[in-house]
Amino acid sequence: MISIVSSWSGWKDIVSSNGVVVSVAVTVVAISWSIISKRRNGGKLLPGPRGFPLIGNLLSLEPDLHFYFTKLAKVYGPIYKLQWGMKCCVVLNSPALAKEGLRDQDAKFADRDGPVVGMVLSYGGIDMVWGASDAEWRKLRKICAHELMSNTNLDSCYSLRRNEVRKMVKDLYSKIETPVDVYGAVFTTNLNVIMSILWGGTLLVGAEKTSVNAEFRQLFHEIVELSAQPNVSDFFPFLEWLDIQGIEKKSKALLAWMDRIFASIIDQHMKLERTQEVHKESKDFLQFLLELMEKQDPKTQITMTQMKALFMDIAVGGTDTTSTTVEWVITEMIQNPDMMKKAQQELEEVVGKNNIVEESHISMLPYLDAVVRETLRLHSPAAMLVRRCPDSPCTIGGYTIPKGAKVIFNVWGMHMDAEAWSNPSEFLPERFLTSTPDNMKKYDYRGTNFNYLPFGSGRRVCVGISLAERMVTYLSATLLHSFEWQLPEGTKLDLTGKFGIVSRKAIPLVAVPTPRFSNPEFYERLHRRGNGETRFPPGPRGLPLVGNLLSLEPDLHVYFAKLSKIYGPVIKLQLGRMCVIVFNSSSVAKEVLRDQDANFSGRHIPTSALIMTYGGKDIIWGQSDQEWRKLRKILTHELLSNTSLDSSYSLRRSEIRRMVKDVYGMIGTPINVGEQVFVATLNVVLNMLWGGTIQGDERIRVGIQFRQLFNEMIELGLKPNISDFFPFFTRFDIQGIEKKSWKIFNEMDRMFDSVIDQHLKLEKENNGLKLGSSKDFLQYLLELTKKHESKTQVTMAQLKALLQDVVVAGTDTSATTLEWAMSEVVKNPEVMRKAQEELDEVVGKNSIVEESHMNQLPYLEAVVKETLRLHPAGPLLIPHRSITSAVVAGYTIPEGSRVFVNLWAIHRDSEAWNNPLMFQPERFLSSDVNLKKYGYTGNNFDYIPFGSGRRICAGTPLAERMLIYVLASLLHSFDWKLPEGEKLDLTEKFGIVLKKATPLVAIPTPRLSNLDFY
Secondary structure (H helix, E strand, O other), rough: OOOOOOOHHHHHOOOOOHHHHHHHHHHHHHHHHHHHHHHHHOOOOOOOOOOOOOEEOOOHHHOOHHHHHHHHHHHHOOOOEEOOOEEEEEEEOHHHHHHHHHHHOOOOOOOOOOOOHHHHHOOOOOOOOOOOOHHHHHHHHHHHHHHHHHHHHHOOOOHHHHHHHHHHHHHOOOOOOOOOOOHHHHHHHHHHHHHHHHHHOOOOOHHHHHHHHHHHHHHHHHHHHHHEEEEEEEHHHHHHHHHOHHHHHHHHHHHHHOOOOOOOOHHHHHHHOOOOOOOHHHOOHHHHHHHHHOOOOOOOOOOHHHHHHHHHHHHHHOHHHHHHHHHHHHHHHOOOHHHHHHHHHHHHHOOOOOOOOOHHHHHHHHHHHHHHHHHHHHHHOOOOOOOOOOOOOOEOOOOOEEEEEEEEEEEHHHOOOOOOOOOOOOOHHHHOOOOOOHHHHHHHOOOOOOOOOOOOOOOHHHOOOOHHHHHHHHHHHHHHHHHHEEOOOOOOOOOOOOOOOEEEEEOOOOOEEOOOOOOHHOOOOOOOOOOOOOOOOOOOOOOOOOOOOHOOOOOOHHHHHHHHHHHHHHEEEOOOOEEEEEOOHHHEEEHHHHHHOOOEEEOOOOHHHHHHOOOOOEEEEOOOOHHHHHHHHHHHHHHHHHHHHHHHHHHHHHHHHHHHHHHHHOOOOOEEEEHHHHHHHHHHHHHHHHHOOOHHHHHHHHHHHHHHHHHHHHHHHHHOHHHHHHHHHHHHOOOOOHHHHHHHHHHHHHHHHHHHHHHHHHHHHHHOOOOOHOOOHHHHHHHHHHOOOOOOOHHHHHHHHHHHHHHHHHHHHHHHHHHHHHHHHHHHHHHHHHHHHHHHHHHOOOOOOOOHHHHHHHHHHHHHHHEEEEEEOOOOOOEEEEOOOOOEEEEEEOOOEEEEEEEEHOOOOOOOOOOOOOOOOHOOOOOOOOOHOOOOOOOOOOOOOOOOHHHHOOHHHHHHHHHHEEEEEEEHHHHEEEEOOOOOOEEEEEEOOOOOOOEEEEEEEEEEOOOHHO
16 A cells, blocks of 8 residues: 555646646645745755756656666765655665664654555554554554464464465466466465465355455455555645545545455354354464454454454555565566576475475575575565654754655665675576575565665564565475476567556566476376266367366367367367267257257256256256246246337336446546446346336345356356266365355345345335336246246246346346457447448437337448357357267267357358458348348357257347447447557457457547537
């Protein structure tokens, strides 16, 4: 939460804003004389660059402040002054001056001048980072240092660190030979370690712990982003009450979010304590702090607010800095292959190639220790310590430092001082390994050597040094011992730093890991069982027991298409105990989805889907029996019939117009297009389901909850489950997926119960709910649960499963297709121009798009069809299952096989499509092509974006309307372009839905002549 901003160029934009300049000018002029008179003193005046009236040196600041301060030191000396608005800033750039400020006068320089963001998020500055160095601050620091960060406690929780680090190795092993984000992998591990230490003993259920950690990760990134924004109130304090930039408001919103997370965790502990389920032997930091709250000893008692502030400090301070340092370590190792070789040789001698790194090895790795120390010297994550603020005037280097000045210690400049370090710009771990016996101790992390201050010094030295020292070395050792690292082919290593709250790499390190262990069992301990062979189609030879599992590539649709070029359109893979058949051509797809539709209409239900669909009682995963046909008929004849869709048009219209209004509110700024269309699509679906039952704020709340739950379901659904490939292990739930699925299921079930209870309550209050034309789908289904007619009656479990299907299937696929469509039109300006010209002709610039216009927009329809061809939302369809043994294309398909239809490959078949890799809407508008020929009914097997046969997507009518209507509204209302300097990335990310690997961020500009339409 350090307030020194990451991009000072942003300050100029703020100052150029008329509102801010006027506010500053009018007020500052009135009080300027009093300020000048107060700043006069009899001491020696500090040197420094001359600033502008009123705003001082703010406009001359450069983005990389540590570089800028070091340059100024060469002109004005090691100590100088800058004027930042009404704030006096003093920068110290030499070890000698740092020693004066951090040791000789430590007490005077122990206070803080907290920024608005820091003060709000630290509950008013009652934490360790921003709190004043008083008795309460010392008490908190003592609790943290003596309990959480003590060697005894860190030793006792080593198993937590060990588990998370090994989990990281296993995850990286699953991505060998593919580029990985090193920082992302390390950050996740660090955060999980910190969360486990804080409340791992309270959140005993793995899924719940994962959910909380994921939410905190999102909150963390938003805090960092907000803290990096320059705030005019920090430089002109009298403007704070106006909150001109809204930063205080945003900070309070983040605080409320954070407070809710903490409150939820604390409530969970209280509940466990009441039921005597708290595990005393695994007491976490939360349990310890709660016990302190109940004590009456003023020396140790803390308040609930102090406890939450302490949590905030540890979570934020213990993750980003460590992760960034490890990323720099691996970066320097790749940059210096000989050093990587030395470190790995040392690891092999101490650990061995057939063993895994333990924390106990760390003390025996002097070269790696030197690598870490050199990394912290050259790439200190805190390039400038959290600024100090003297509580009274004092003298340093012969200059008077005024009371209340912002004092910055430029650690980066000290670490690059040529008088203290030979060749300071070079990465030389050997500098810490000279013949001097105590050389390592000379450069420790305690801040006693003022040439080397990566964690600060004095009473404000980082309280988390002990954990950081262990984690940085342990993680670096594990990554270097377990894998070789190299850059992706054709890329170059960028060592540019990016100044900010934490000084990161400007370009994140993406590297390719290769296993180093001679025994692969250390990466992945797979339980194997034999399986019988049957006559199958051709395919790659697999390993014993595991089959082809280890050779699968991340993008399955591309991998399957590559295999088909070797083995033909029908291929067989053995994934553990599961036989998988992949069909890659339109002719064999026709055999499977039409000619033998009934036999291939079964499903293999994954564990997570079986749980979350109430035991497979839905349409997507349910078996194609009589109950399944009844549910599908209810859905297609009621909710998704043309009559029903026509009657609910006003719902779609209002949500799409709200989306346009929201986009208009962000004109000229980059927006996440996929997020906007996802929210609009989700709101449309939820309104159709239960819009007549719940209204207003309650409907918004339910929508937000469902959106969060939806994301958790998608994330869990993407995880491969060993139990699905080796059913014998289902009972053991090795990965905890079943447990996580039950947690999500219970949350979802509670949501449905809440909505249903709301309906029943309204019905009771009105002696029978009679909303006439506003009857929603929930009301209709509830009426069916009361019927005794077997042909239409549904159970409550079927009702809930059906609701879930509609939401899950009706949102992400449409939103993803729309994002792809917008990406293609942004990439192809001529396509955008043609579509907008058609819209202008049909709709006009003085009107708004309506659904009634859709059948008059053939070019736009062709754009949608081409998007669905090139980027089908479901590239492999949901896998089918052969109910009995069958023959397709001359091959025997065994009973119970999992069957994939690779429609992504079918849509790119050069025998069916000219220039199949090019985006050409015109291919659907040529004189010899009828748009109806390429409809969505699944009858043309060259084009089956929604599948075919009895398992064809039931939501096709709604999807067709939504895709064209939303795309038309976005293109008619706005022009779209990429942010300056950005390039469009069309890389795909395989999953349940084929998404863009990089979300589309584009800038809208209004097109309509009448702004009232927005």
